[in-house]
Amino acid sequence: MHMRKTSTARLAGGAVIAATAVALALVGPGSAATAVSDDKKTPPGQQFDIQLLSFNDFHGNLEPPAGSSGRLVIDHLLAPGATRPTDVTTDTLTPAGVGGVEYLATHLAQARESNHWSLTVAAGDLIGASPLLSGAFHDEPTIEALNALKLDVSAVGNHEFDEGYVELQRMANGGCIDDGDGANNQNSCPDRKFRGADFDYLAANVVKAGTNETILPAYTIKKMKSAKIAFIGMTLKDTPDIVTASGIAGLEFKDEVATANALVPELKAKGVNAIVVLIHQGGVPGQQTWYDQNNNPYQVNPSYDAACANGAQLDPTSPIIPIAQGLDPAIDMIISGHTHQPYVCSIKDPAGQDRMVTSASSFGRLYTDTTLTYDKKADDIIRTSVKSANVLVTRDVAKDKAETELIAKYKTLVAPIASKVIGQISSDINRAANPGGETALGDLIADAQLADPSVVGPYAPPVIALMNPGGIRADLTYSASSWGEAPGAVTFEEAFTVQPFNNYLVSLDLTGAQIKQLLNQQWSGANASAKKILQVSAGFAYSYSGTTLGAVTLNGQPLADTTVYRVVTNNFLAGGGDGFPTFLQAQNVYYGGLDIDAFAAYLTAHSPYAPGALNRITLQ
Structure with a gap:
């Protein structure tokens, strides 16, 4: 007993x-x-x-x-x-x-x-x-x-x-x-x-x-x-x-x-x-x-x-x-x-x-x-x-x-939410990284956050999105079909499995120098023993060698240390999470909607989505 x-x-x-x-x-x-x-x-x-x-x-x-x-x-x-x-x-x-x-x-x-x-x-x-x-x-x-x-x-x-x-x-x-x-x-x-x-x-x-x-x-x-x-x-x-x-x-x-x-x-x-x-x-x-x-x-x-x-x-x-x-x-x-x-x-x-x-x-x-x-x-x-x-x-x-009865009960209750098809993908979108740590799924999520209108508010639209890799919890698989959907169809359940935290998106102001400081925090401080490579949106790019940051550019132009840039991230990173305390120095912080909603809306607007080249983060 x-x-x-x-x-x-x-x-x-x-x-x-x-x-x-x-x-x-x-x-x-x-x-x-x-x-x-x-x-x-x-x-x-x-x-x-x-x-x-x-x-x-x-x-x-x-x-x-x-x-x-x-x-x-x-x-x-x-x-x-x-x-x-x-x-x-x-x-x-x-x-x-x-x-x-x-x-x-x-x-x-x-x-x-x-x-x-x-x-x-x-x-x-x-x-x-x-x-x-x-x-x-x-x-x-x-x-x-x-x-x-x-x-x-x-x-x-x-x-x-x-x-x-x-x-x-x-x-x-x-x-x-x-x-x-x-x-x-x-x-x-x-x-x-x-x-x-x-x-x-x-x-x-x-x-x-x-x-x-x-x-x-x-x-x-x-x-x-x-x-x-x-x-x-x-x-x-x-x-x-x-x-x-x-x-x-x-x-x-x-x-x-x-x-x-x-x-x-x-x-x-x-x-x-x-x-x-x-x-x-x-x-x-x-x-x-x-x-x-x-x-x-x-x-x-x-x-x-x-x-x-x-x-x-x-x-x-x-x-x-x-x-x-x-x-x-x-x-x-x-x-x-x-x-x-x-x-x-x-x-x-x-x-x-x-x-x-x-x-x-x-x-x-x-x-x-x-x-x-x-x-x-x-x-x-x-x-x-x-x-x-x-x-x-x-x-x-x-x-x-x-336990079987409990699962059956909640599967019935969750079905209207889970089974809704929100978009299409042309192939697997996964977390396999290039030598610099960039992933196709990280690119997609960062682009979705940059495009989300809920984070604009009274400020200018963000020009850079930064996403923590630990917040990306699963791949999008072309052949997956949990609810009988066609291959390539992405359901809300699949999207939620990728981003299950219900974090809020946050836009904020950072100088070019602060952004570079964040990039250096990927391999220093709390992250010195295990790098955390932030995923970044289209147009933003940088290179590094070991623990030395190289060129950092936005739309092909060098990031200026004294220029203020509007950045979007999630509230976890905005609060200094994952060893990125520079986020706490940001000004004009504005909360938008949920990250999963931005992800779902972006997939709907860009279907069928195909992964692009991994050329935003380069290891020298």
Whole structure:
């Protein structure tokens, strides 16, 4: 029997924090939601096993993710003719695809069958950047689906803030939005009710500025007769850099290590020694050692079950490593996310002891099955007992009936929005980049933003559009036909899948010098370790070599440092997101309509659309 809490165990967001002087600056008592005990007897003996099932970065993928989004690496093969350990290998992918909430729910239920003492937890980004089936209803369907699969606890991630923190609180606590019954292709509470999450949404390091008040509970304590386990939930402290500024105005995002460590003595004072951190920050596996049939070693891309004890490793620059190294040794395990990577690794705690850190990729394609042995005399988890493994969510099991019914319900409700054909394309328009980082789909989106009349207002029309590459989430595929439309026809659902954030377009004034500064920020500052190449509109062009900016032109003329140019972008970038703080220096900021509406209108006006040459961004 799966342990569940009752509704009386819920705690609304906004609990006031008070504790020791250290905890006062971070989080504190009263910021917890505590589960009721299970009604079964405690297992005999001094020790018994507890199962944790975990996943992360679900992103509203109710239906099975398609294409590469539904695949994971399961093995490797030598390239044809390979004879030496330095030869090239190829990845073997899951042949039938993985993921889909109907299958995830079934796999989790089957995993619990032989484990009475079981909890299901998550590490954030359960909502946001979701397919239209969920996004069209403000992700209410995803919360309902997670309730149905019996999720117990989740940390918030950065995408939980996509529609602002007040909307996140509604996700946790329920209620409806008066959004005009489908205005802007969204419709809250189409059947007039939304009860919110049955699980505990945790945000220990997110407080209202100038106060010690968390926007959601900091932790939850799950009681199983004599066993008590605390879960601390956090998002990455850099969330303000990667979400729309207006949605988190008035909030502070505290350091992850300081936040969790301040809670440890508080939990111990409540008699809780077993502590698990759910954190929306993660790592990236480096190359994995793989052996061919002759036992020759090769360095290959990591597989879904990459384990640091079995030839895999985390890149030493992974953000989760210093966090794990700094978290109090009293914390028994770390369940992470954000990077969409699969791994099961041990990282040394400050006492030099191994501590398990896991991540289950993304989109519901994996879950992590962890066994922890609980010692009743010590009231704690035996650290050396913790064993974890990532498990594929295969599609060869029966679909969960409740999830199937939920999907069918929302597919009917979304059909009028999703199936509308908005334009035609003559071939695939994708995110394959030229050496400089320019993509055909980036060109299309930037051109659509430049052409959008809603951003003109009292100002001159923009002459440059800048689009962040991370906001382009899928390709436009010529052969796609989700609703029976002809090849090349683009539906609103396809367009929404490309741009699922419902960002607003913003026009603003920047000098030529500021625009060049933005271009340099693509490979410096927050982006020094991984370039973010902004996609640009027709007529604007530049070159670069390494981290040196070359010529920058507009309609063939050099950009003048002192000239003011009207630029259009989305509100995420306009708020300084993705490591582009120069946007915050802009003048005459004016908000237009939604980016998806501009994209749809441009496709309608330019059908059939054919991709052009990639000659706007040049690598010298």
